[in-house]
Amino acid sequence: MGTVEVDAFEFCRRKEARSGEADVASMARLATETLDSSGKLQWAVQGGADGRGHPLMQLQVQGDVKLHCQRCLAPMDFHIDSQVDVIIAADDASADVLDEQLLDEPVEVIVGSTAFDLLLLVEDEALLALPPAPRHEVCGAPAKPVDAPEKKESPFAVLGKLKR
Numbered sequence: 001m002g003t004v005e006v007d008a009f010e011f012c013r014r015k016e017a018r019s020g021e022a023d024v025a026s027m028a029r030l031a032t033e034t035l036d037s038s039g040k041l042q043w044a045v046q047g048g049a050d051g052r053g054h055p056l057m058q059l060q061v062q063g064d065v066k067l068h069c070q071r072c073l074a075p076m077d078f079h080i081d082s083q084v085d086v087i088i089a090a091d092d093a094s095a096d097v098l099d100e101q102l103l104d105e106p107v108e109v110i111v112g113s114t115a116f117d118l119l120l121l122v123e124d125e126a127l128l129a130l131p132p133a134p135r136h137e138v139c140g141a142p143a144k145p146v147d148a149p150e151k152k153e154s155p156f157a158v159l160g161k162l163k164r
């Protein structure tokens with residue numbers, strides 16, 4: 001489990017930048033959501049401020065993961081290519097206020113800390129980027145109705161064969 005901890009507020013104030021590569025396997029939640037935990041994410045975070053002076057992190061996440069096509073159930077490659085601006089709030093109360101103020105703006109608001117794990121932010125964004133019902137763009141699903149299950153051999157028949 002890797003972490004990339006920074007002081008979120010200092011990071012933004014000093015307009016620092018960090019980037020790196022993270023194994024999908026090292027991100028437990030993302031690994032669960034994907035078909036296998038192969039693959040890597042490339043990420044970059046740039047600190048700064050928004051027009052009103054709020055601490056801001058500009059996050060980029062890219063990488064390939066494997067998902068299950070919900071139609072044909074075969075594996076499919078999915079390319080994550082995501083960018084988001086994240087306002088860093090000082091605490092829960094100001095996060096709520098900022099959420100209200102910035103409702104119409106394409107930013108996310110999260111509570112920062114002095115030991116802020118950038119990789120958790122990367123993982124959150126990757127999870128948000130996953131489609132809720134992944135499907136091949138050109139799906140090779142056979143044209144059989146889903147509600148007609150294939151005839152399966154009875155488990156007892158299999159047992160019978162084993163005994164012989």
Ligand SMILES: [Zn+2]
Pocket residue numbers: 069070071072073074135136138139140141
């Ligand atoms: Zn498919």
